Amino acid sequence: MDERVREHADVLVDWSARVDPGDHVVVSVAEDAHDLGVAVAEALGERGAAVTTLYGSEEMTRAYLKGSEAATENARDEDGLDDPDSAAPGFPDPAVDRALFEAADVYLRLGGGRNTAATADVGRRTRRAYARTRQGVREARMDTDWVSTVHPTRSLAQQAGMAYGEYRDFVYDAVLRDWEALAGEMAEMKRVLDSGEEVRLRTEREDAPDTDVTMSIAGRTAVNSAASVAYDSHNLPSGEVFTAPYDAEGEVFFDVPMTIDATRVRNVRLVFEAGEVVEFAADSGEEALESVLETDPGARRLGELGIGMNRGIDRFTDSILFDEKMGDTVHLAVGRAYDACLPDGECGNESAVHVDMISDVSANSRLEIDGEVVQRNGTFRWEDGFEA
Amino acid sequence: MDERVREHADVLVDWSARVDPGDHVVVSVAEDAHDLGVAVAEALGERGAAVTTLYGSEEMTRAYLKGSEAATENARDEDGLDDPDSAAPGFPDPAVDRALFEAADVYLRLGGGRNTAATADVGRRTRRAYARTRQGVREARMDTDWVSTVHPTRSLAQQAGMAYGEYRDFVYDAVLRDWEALAGEMAEMKRVLDSGEEVRLRTEREDAPDTDVTMSIAGRTAVNSAASVAYDSHNLPSGEVFTAPYDAEGEVFFDVPMTIDATRVRNVRLVFEAGEVVEFAADSGEEALESVLETDPGARRLGELGIGMNRGIDRFTDSILFDEKMGDTVHLAVGRAYDACLPDGECGNESAVHVDMISDVSANSRLEIDGEVVQRNGTFRWEDGFEA
Known part of the structure; x- marks a missing residue:
């Protein structure tokens, strides 16, 4: 062996x-x-x-x-x-x-x-x-x-x-990584999210629809997903920081391909109003996407915002376990929110599904929290080469 | 498929x-x-x-x-x-x-x-x-x-x-047999065992130790093991009739090889006194046999007497699921008795183990119940060619 x-x-x-x-x-x-x-x-x-x-x-x-x-x-x-x-x-x-x-x-x-x-x-x-x-x-x-x-x-x-x-x-x-060290790096991102109230994600590319979406994270607690239940993290590998957003407004384009219910889904576009998906499209697999969104009312609302920070994962492999952890990506999930992100006793978004969708943010992108840029073109503000 | x-x-x-x-x-x-x-x-x-x-x-x-x-x-x-x-x-x-x-x-x-x-x-x-x-x-x-x-x-x-x-x-x-038809054939053997009080099994061969063992079956109910829970039968394939004997006396030789805890065991000989194994031997795998008998007190007493009646199984394959069902065989198990053989509320032999051992009775053998021969040399008394 x-x-x-x-x-x-x-x-x-x-x-x-x-x-x-x-x-x-x-x-x-x-x-x-x-x-x-x-x-x-x-x-x-x-x-x-x-x-x-x-x-x-x-x-x-x-x-x-x-x-x-x-x-x-x-x-x-x-x-x-x-x-x-x-x-x-x-x-x-x-x-x-x-x-x-x-x-x-x-x-x-x-x-x-x-x-x-x-x-x-x-x-x-x-x-x-x-x-x-x-x-x-x-x-x-x-x-x-x-x-x-x-x-x-x-x-x-x-x-x-x-x-x-x-x-x-x-x-x-x-x-097989040094998880303790990675957990330390991710703690910085968690601090930023925990103290923030509103997240805005923007991408502008010539070859794809724009993303410009805002969502509230006030009162929510981010998870430093260091691949251990001690961090409320339940995936191995991991290497993401995620929270449970709500009241999303705007449009998002997800350029990383994914597989939903064994159907290949590409180039998903979602439009949110008052926290709910009111419009959706995909270049392929749109029916699989529609089926997810129709599961129950919670399936049309966000359950997760995740920031991929595992730079040990160097390519997309059409597996959400790896793709969503990759550095230079941001993902949103429709459906169920994780309890770990919610105040004690409060119910987050409930749903029978939880489906992640990923955007490559390595170029032409900005992630803002309460109006301040935290990540631009894949570089965090605490890293060398960051331009505000 | x-x-x-x-x-x-x-x-x-x-x-x-x-x-x-x-x-x-x-x-x-x-x-x-x-x-x-x-x-x-x-x-x-x-x-x-x-x-x-x-x-x-x-x-x-x-x-x-x-x-x-x-x-x-x-x-x-x-x-x-x-x-x-x-x-x-x-x-x-x-x-x-x-x-x-x-x-x-x-x-x-x-x-x-x-x-x-x-x-x-x-x-x-x-x-x-x-x-x-x-x-x-x-x-x-x-x-x-x-x-x-x-x-x-x-x-x-x-x-x-x-x-x-x-x-x-x-x-x-x-x-893939006609189980309903086989169940009808086996009902006759069940009737004989249910009305009997004492079983005696004898084999005499030149090349092997003799078997001459008696055991009580009074008050016990035989199972017509027709491969269905409707008959209290839990093996597929099946094709045996079995009951829960007690108070065994005498010696038994098991000439069909078996595997206990991944150890090949051949030619087991057991001697019973007052229902308990007081002497045991095997040509090979004796330690595996000893380990079974030492599991707990019930492991030294009988849990089962079974009569193989499935003539669709035409050879030994070193798998108890098939071997014990083969026509022209009789088997005894040390260890746990099945509740289905016991009067309501009565406890039979209790043990953490149940290990079956098989004798070929196709030649030089007699199975007697209350002194009457029921099977001789593999032929039952209701079959053509039976000699009392």
Whole structure:
């Protein structure tokens, strides 16, 4: 086994999840994440934790959803109904999944399937109905010390347009970092966001629509996402600072391609009025975008503003886990806000979805907080070469 | 996908587990059982059940146990203790696993790993300590409508000494049967056992030690193991009739090889007095046998007497799931008795283990119940060619 797999497991268990003896840890292993699963199991045995192992197979999820669709289709044919809305399957209450996450202290998601398009042919209505049924499971999962990471697989290498060995190097360069040092660098950005009230992001390019959007962050707390639950950070790798904005006004153009529900989505443009998306467009995959926005009322409002600060990630690989952390990027998410950004007891934006969209801010861009420029053309004001 | 994989899934879900709409089903998928997992997920979607998927990886279990052993070893070195018993790891209470099985209606175990010796280097003391910790999980699992089956893998084909295609045919011939018809044939054997009080098994061969053992079955109820929870039968394939004997006296020779804790065990001989094993031997693997018998007091008493009646299984493949169902065999298990064989409210033999051992009774054998011969040389008294 590549020694880096063990190092990855150790970073995940110790730095990221802070596993203690006696902790109840649920590990979800994707189809091709077996080797990382083995290394994580060994580390958890060494730490004296209890382990429950889930199989995170997208092919099984797809089969289950297609089976549900087929049964619903048959029932509709028998009823002679032709209302298309009756075709959304009903799903039983996921009581077992909820019970297991409620009993867990820690959840480790080891991504790395065999096909990033494994669920491409599942209908959007089915996805939405399934996501709604599982909202309670998601909430129980997010109440644990959860961390999401990926094992480098051939499927993810292909998605990134990279050779397998090259992709493994990319992943381990991003994961096996000096997280304590990076956390220190990001603390500066958190201080700026925590004391700010209004954020304005502007980009002006000849080849793309302009971005000019303002949003309120007053009263919200930024997360220094240093890849550890000790920092309320739940991704490995990480390297972003994010908060929960509201009352967005203006328009945003997202030039970094992404994949939503196995559909490639490019060049998204959103227009916000009074905090809500009132207009949207995409050069491709617009239907997938529309489906997200229609999930529930919260899906049309912002849940996150994130500033990518991990300069160890040096290219887009069509994986949100890496892309949104890359230095010289800013991202916004529609949907659910993270509780860590909210004052105690206050509810932020609620939704069954959380979908991130990214803008490259390496050129022709300004990020202003309360009228002061904090980042111009990718350079922060505390860095060499910054021009106000 | 081989169409037989889908047929296997349908038999498992409908005939074996009797899954109803709204049932909460836990599916455990072994490392190479993915294709069967996909087919089962689709069937469960069609039936309107909820699904939770576990990863049944023996390599992860081995890694976890080795990690625990290493930590215990280190702690012992630091304490300067040299009592070898202190080297048995302590395991946290498996609260998550218990919670999930307590919330489940049905448990489907899809076996089929990558290496039947995957846990070969885990110490026996560790195995025993782990099994004891998990007794509550096992009990919660057995309170569900559970069914255990296997997907044919290259590893199991190798264990059986068969080519992969040949082994697939073997498995599907055993699994895809007319279970309703076989259940009718087995009902006769159940009637004989239910009305009987004492069983005597005798074999006399020139090349092997004799068997002559008697055991009581008075008050016990035999299970017509027709591969369905509707018959209190939890294996697919099945095809045996079994009960819970007690007060065994005499000696038994088991000539069918088996694998205990990844150790090959051959030619086991057990001597019983007043229901307990008082003497044991094996031509190979005797230590693995000893380890089983020392697990707890119940591990030295019988938990099962089973009569193999599935003549669709035509050879031994070193897999208890198939071997014990083969026609012309009788097996006994030390350890835990199944509740289905016991009068309501009565406790049978309790143990953390249940290990089956098989005798070929195709020649030079007699099975007597209350002094009457029921099977001689593999032929039952209701079959052509029977000689009393």
